[in-house]
């Protein structure tokens with residue numbers, strides 16, 4: 001009984017301790033100097049231009065293609081992303097159009113025109129254009145023919161760029177379109193960021209510099225495609 005009373009007293013004491021107000025907080029110390037804020041935006045970087053070898057080109061090039069690796073350059077440049085941040089991408093283009101490519105992509109960045117991704121088609125199995133397009137990947141050089149033709153595409157010369165291809169699909173006269181997942185964007189009344197429409201500042205950035213836009217063609221319509229002959 002006595003033990004029980006002691007235990008009860010101890011329980012009350014513990015309860016009192018638990019209910020005691022918390023200790024006073026230590027006096028406030030002066031605020032430390034503000035730490036430098038981490039940059040939320042990568043600093044712009046100038047483009048870099050480098051030569052490429054056949055090994056660098058991987059499956060995008062093979063013997064018999066109309067231009068060799070010595071005529072091509074890898075251009076690494078900044079672009080605006082769909083996330084509203086600056087990204088670094090790469091394009092392989094003809095050495096003759098390097099300056100023109102750098103110039104027009106600088107203008108796209110100034111317009112904050114969003115480009116989802118920009119990497120070599122060689123990142124996709126067999127450098128298969130359909131896979132690159134389905135992934136909405138922006139690319140330039142790829143040794144391939146014009147669909148439905150035995151002529152080389154200007155991509156095989158490094159003189160054409162396809163931008164945001166899933167949302168700017170290719171459509172031929174028979175209604176065949178590429179890529180296979182681009183169907184919703186055949187509706188050109190859509191205004192998703194990164195789509196091209198006649199009269200857009202991003203389209204005019206190209207056409208004012210002498211590029212042709214596949215969206216101006218009658219057939220096929222190739223909304224992703226810009227070329228400089």
Ligand SMILES: [Zn+2]
Nearest residue numbers: 160161162225
């Ligand atoms: Zn194209």
